[in-house]
Each structure stands twice: as C-alpha cells, then as structure tokens.
C-alpha cells in the first residue's frame with residue numbers, strides 16, 4: 492500500500508483503511524460518506540436470516556460490520572490488496588468471514604447464494620443478470636453513475652439502462668426508479684421476479700434492495716408497474732418500500748450502532764413517505780417554474796397534507812395532483 496494504514500471506527504467496528512489522500516482509479520479506498528449505506532444494509536440484512544455474498548468487498552467495511560451484527564457473510568474482491576485488508580479487518584474485529592479473491596462474476600456464478608450484494612464503482616449493470624440468476628432470496632444493487640440515471644446523459648441512460656431520460660426536478664427519485672426498473676426488467680427476462688422492497692439515495696449513491704421469487708406470472712405483475720413519470724421511462728412506478736420490512740429495520744436500530752448520524756433521520760423520513768405512491772415535488776423548483784417565492788415548507792406540508800422525503804430536504808410528497816399542489820402554493824403566497 493502506498494502510504495500504509497490508518498485505524499478508524501465506524502459504528503461498532505474498528506477498521507484499518509488505506510492512508511491515501513487521492514485514490515487512483517480502481518484503487519481500494521474507504522469512503523466515509525457511505526457509512527450511511529452500510530448502516531442501512533445492516534438494518535436490512537438483520538431483518539432476514541440469510542447468508543450474504545458481499546461481492547465487492549473493498550476494505551471489508553460492510554462485511555465486517557455485517558458480521559459484527561450477527562449476519563453470516565462471504566466477502567469477495569478482485570484486488571489482492573482489498574482481500575488482504577478484508578482479512579486484516581476481520582481479525583481486528585474478531586469476526587469470521589469467508590474471503591474470496593476473484594472476479595465478482597466468477598464468485599457469483601460459483602454457487603447459489605441466499606443474498607447477493609452488488610456494490611461496485613460506477614454502474615452495476617454488468618453484474619445484475621448473474622446476481623439475479625444466482626441469488627435465491629435477496630439482491631442489493633448500488634449505482635454511483637447517478638448522472639446517467641438522473642437525466643444528465645440521456646444517451647448513456649438509453650444504452651446502459653434502456654430508458655428515455657431527461658433532467659427533472661425530482662431526479663434523485665427518478666434515478667432510484669430507473670435502477671429498480673432495470674433490475675425488474677432484467678429479472679423478467681429469466682422469469683425471476685425481483686420486487687423492490689427498500690431504496691435510498693445519499694449524495695451520488697443510489698441503492699435498491701429486492702426480494703426475489705420465481706414465475707412468469709409474478710414477473711408480469713411487476714412489469715405492469717413499469718411506467719413513465721414526466722416523460723421519463725419506462726421506469727419502476729410501483730412501491731419502493733415494503734412497509735413491514737421498514738418497520739423491522741426501524742426496530743433493529745435498537746441493537747445497531749450507527750456509523751452515520753444521518754441514517755436514522757433518513758430511515759424515519761422513509762417511514763413517513765413510504766405510502767405515498769406519487770414521486771415527490773421539489774418545492775423551490777416548482778415555485779420557480781410558477782414564478783412565485785417559495786412558502787415555508789411547514790406551511791406547504793399542512794396545505795397539501797404532505798410529508799417530507801429523504802431524497803432531499805426541499806422535497807415533499809402528497810396525494811394531490813400537480814394542478815392542485817400549484818393552486819395551494821399560489822394560495823399560500825397570496826395570503
């Protein structure tokens with residue numbers, strides 16, 4: 492390793508991480524901002540009782556934290572430095588992790604797994620098909636090519652994810668729905684029903700979790716929930732969250748030490764927004780398009796009987812149509 496190691500703490504775990512100021516492309520490094528995503532994955536996997544293949548292990552941060560929280564985990568990475576680090580971190584924390592040094596696609600195909608976690612750099616599209624083929628119960632997929640998913644690069648979106656895109660005010664949610672829709676369609680091709688059960692974004696990090704089942708009929712029911720939003724599509728327009736699962740995750744918080752101070756805030760907001768089927772509205776962008784000044788969020792939420800969204804502090808969800816929302820915003824600004 493270029494500059495050696497440094498020991499840090501995340502949640503309940505100690506982690507040795509590379510002491511690297513500016514990582515080179517593809518180099519193993521520790522991303523503190525992703526502690527929130529790791530917290531969520533602990534809360535998620537603790538809600539089931541399956542062994543997880545962490546197919547892109549990196550520093551071992553996710554695998555070690557899962558193992559410390561009682562989840563059985565196998566961690567894989569293509570890089571010998573990463574594999575070495577995962578082993579070191581497992582030892583440092585006194586946990587037992589099976590570590591594999593291979594390409595993710597080879598490890599994924601080597602057997603049937605109960606749960607597969609796909610967390611590469613950039614786009615996950617190359618591994619979704621093999622993940623769907625080789626996981627029996629759960630699949631989690633991360634994308635950090637958010638610009639492609641959220642309308643900045645429509646050609647890349649069409650090529651990579653197969654949907655028509657443009658930049659919309661609620662692009663964070665569109666990115667999640669586009670990623671979910673891609674996995675649902677890839678599953679349908681091989682008659683694997685991949686039902687989205689949990690999703691979140693934080694900065695440029697987009698992540699969706701799926702429960703997997705079998706059968707053409709179930710796939711057809713999922714495909715019926717694909718659609719368009721604001722001329723962007725086809726994307727997943729069904730539920731992003733399974734209520735009973737989110738409740739379990741919320742309960743699990745009692746026994747998990749969070750690595751990020753934002754995790755529970757996000758999860759609590761998700762608990763409030765999960766039953767609103769329509770994508771969120773962005774207060775400032777909507778008001779700007781109407782050439783009015785934004786009223787305070789609290790007043791807006793009251794007027795539209797709405798809730799906040801974890802996607803952005805400037806977003807809100809409501810059951811009202813856009814026309815009705817605009818009427819309420821006008822009324823608020825003129826009163």
Ligand SMILES: C[S@@+](CC[C@H](N)C(=O)[O-])C[C@H]1O[C@@H](n2cnc3c(N)ncnc32)[C@H](O)[C@@H]1O
Nearest residue numbers: 547548549552553568569570594595610611612
């Ligand atoms: C974003 S990091 C993983 C972060 C980790 N899951 C965490 O939460 O800390 C991506 C890792 O994928 C590894 N990688 C890239 N391509 C791979 C491939 N084809 N097979 C296996 N590992 C790969 C890299 O070496 C890197 O360690």
